[in-house]
Amino acid sequence: MDILIFGLISGSIILLSSVGFAMIVKVEGFLNIAHGQMLLLGAYLGLFFSGYGLPLAVTMLLASIATGVIGMLCYGLLFRPVKSQGLLVLLFTSVGAAYVIHGVVGAIAGKRMLAYDLPPTRAIRIFGEPFMTRYELTTVILALVLALAVHLFMTHTRAGKEIRAVSDNEDLARVRGIDPVRSSYLVWFVASALGGLAGVLMGIMGSLHLGMGWQQIIIILATTVLGGIGSIYGVMLAAFVLAFGIEIGLLFAEPSYRSGIAFLIIIVVLFVRPQGLQSLWGAGKLRTH
Numbered sequence: 001m002d003i004l005i006f007g008l009i010s011g012s013i014i015l016l017s018s019v020g021f022a023m024i025v026k027v028e029g030f031l032n033i034a035h036g037q038m039l040l041l042g043a044y045l046g047l048f049f050s051g052y053g054l055p056l057a058v059t060m061l062l063a064s065i066a067t068g069v070i071g072m073l074c075y076g077l078l079f080r081p082v083k084s085q086g087l088l089v090l091l092f093t094s095v096g097a098a099y100v101i102h103g104v105v106g107a108i109a110g111k112r113m114l115a116y117d118l119p120p121t122r123a124i125r126i127f128g129e130p131f132m133t134r135y136e137l138t139t140v141i142l143a144l145v146l147a148l149a150v151h152l153f154m155t156h157t158r159a160g161k162e163i164r165a166v167s168d169n170e171d172l173a174r175v176r177g178i179d180p181v182r183s184s185y186l187v188w189f190v191a192s193a194l195g196g197l198a199g200v201l202m203g204i205m206g207s208l209h210l211g212m213g214w215q216q217i218i219i220i221l222a223t224t225v226l227g228g229i230g231s232i233y234g235v236m237l238a239a240f241v242l243a244f245g246i247e248i249g250l251l252f253a254e255p256s257y258r259s260g261i262a263f264l265i266i267i268v269v270l271f272v273r274p275q276g277l278q279s280l281w282g283a284g285k286l287r288t289h
Contacts (some may be wrong), residue, residue, distance in 0.1 A: 003244065003247045003248060003251075005131065005132055005136070005178040006247050007138060007240065007243045007244035007247045008132075008140050008240075008243075009083075009132070009136050009139055009205065010243040010246065010247065011143075011239050011240035011242070011243030011244065012083050012139050012140045012142070012143030012144070012201075012239075013139065013143070013198050013202055013205070014144045014219055014223055014239040014240075014242060014243055015147055015218055015235075015236060015239035015240070016041055016142075016143050016146060016194050016197055016198035016201070016240050017035075017036075017163075017195050017198035017199075017219075017220055018219075018220045018224060018227075018235045018238070019146075019147065019150055019191075019194055019223060019232060019235055019236060019239075020035065020038075020190065020191030020192065020194035020195045021035045021191065021195070022224055022227070022231065022232045022234075022235040023163075023187050023190065023191045023232060024187060024188065025062060025152075025224065025229060026167045027166060027167045027183065028079070028083075028090065028187075028191045029087055029182060029189045030087045030090040030091050030094070030182065031091060031094070031100050031221065031224075032090075032094045033094040033095045033097070033217060034094040034097040034098040034101060034193075034216025035089070035094075035195055035217065035220065036076065036098065036195075036213040036215075036216050036220060037097070037098045037101040037102055037217075038067055038070075038071060038101075038107075038191075038192045038195035038196055038199065039195050039196070039198050039199035039202065039212060039213050039214075039216050040101065040102065040105055040199060040210070040212055040213035041066075041067050041070060041101060041105065041196060041199065042063050042064065042067040042152075042195060042196025042197060042198065042199030043063075043200055043202055043203040043208050043212065044064040044108075044114075044199075044200035044202055044208060045062070045067060045196065045200075046059050046062075046116070046199070046200035047065050047109075047114060047116060047198075047203060047208060048061065049062045049231070050062055050116055050117065051253045056118070056204075059200070060197060060200050060201075063196050063197070063200050064193040064194075064196045064197040064200070065193060066196070067192050067193055067197075067199070068188075068189040068190065068192045068193030068196065068198025069189070070192065071188045071189060071191060071192020071193070071195075072185050072189045073154060073190075073193070074097055074188070074202055075184060075185060075188040075266050076185070078093055078097055079093060079094070080181070080184070086171060090276075098213070098214075098217075101134050101213075102210065102213060102214075105174040105210065106210050109208075111210060113207045113208065113209045113210070114205045114207065114208040114209075115203070115206075115208065116203050116204055117207075118167075118204065120135050121133045121135060121218070124137065131219035135204050135205070136255070138203070139201045139204070139205065140198075142201075146194065146197075147236050149227075150190075150194075150232070151233075153190075159183070159186060159204070162178045162179075162183050163181075163183045163186065163187055165178055166178060166183045166184070166268050168284050173273055174264060182185065183186075198210070198216075199213075202216070215259075218259045218262070219242070219258075219259070219262055222242060222259075222262040222263055222265075222266055223235055223238045223239050223242050225270070226238035226241065226242055226265065226266050226269055226277060227239075227246075228276050228277060234277045238275050238277050241265070241269075241277065242262055242265055245261065245262075245265040246258055246261050246262055246265070249261035249264070249265075
């Protein structure tokens with residue numbers, strides 16, 4: 001039962017953080033290392049807003065929106081100006097941005113570990129056995145609802161269809177009257193907002209520390225490779241596969257080996273499915289929907 005509970009919680013946080021990362025990879029074509037620091041930003045912004053006594057739901061909403069806006073600013077000020085110089089320049093820019101964001105948060109918040117001031121809550125019981133606290137259950141439900149929302153957004157809205165068109169062929173999309181810049185700004189907002197929310201949930205589940213962004217980007221990269229580079233739906237599946245795999249692995253290893261277990265799972269899966277989990281139902285279909 002513990003593996004099920006911790007796997008669902010961990011998978012939900014990985015899902016929220018990795019889907020946004022996959023959206024940027026799909027549209028921009030590079031690995032945004034700074035995305036991990038969006039989780040750091042979201043977590044500390046949530047702590048800031050909660051200090052005003054705001055309800056937790058409002059805190060999560062404000063932190064997500066603020067992180068999304070910061071993500072858009074990063075794109076407009078840092079990434080868009082160098083976009084024409086190639087993917088390698090974008091990658092190095094993201095590494096530099098990650099260090100800057102990490103340094104700014106550290107300078108303002110300090111290096112000590114922090115935590116949200118939340119009222120204690122008991123686990124909900126199912127058949128007489130403790131299952132999840134309301135915070136943990138909210139995390140799982142929120143992740144699943146938002147995953148469905150991303151799917152509906154990408155497949156049933158005009159903005160989502162424009163994003164898919166830009167990711168498939170930017171020049172053709174421009175000929176059809178689609179503004180790639182507007183689509184990119186929207187992707188960066190949604191991706192960063194999801195990352196910020198994941199950071200808040202990480203803070204609620206545990207503590208806040210300056211290394212959380214760097215630790216999570218490793219898991220995000222692992223999830224992206226496992227699901228299939230640029231595959232949003234593959235990443236959704238990979239988040240829970242990786243989470244449950246890690247929880248099972250931790251039965252036999254120390255928590256410090258979490259990242260190592262993640263990459264071991266990747267090696268095993270890619271040995272069987274070289275294209276990642278997206279190959280379960282066809283890479284071509286998955287990458288365009």
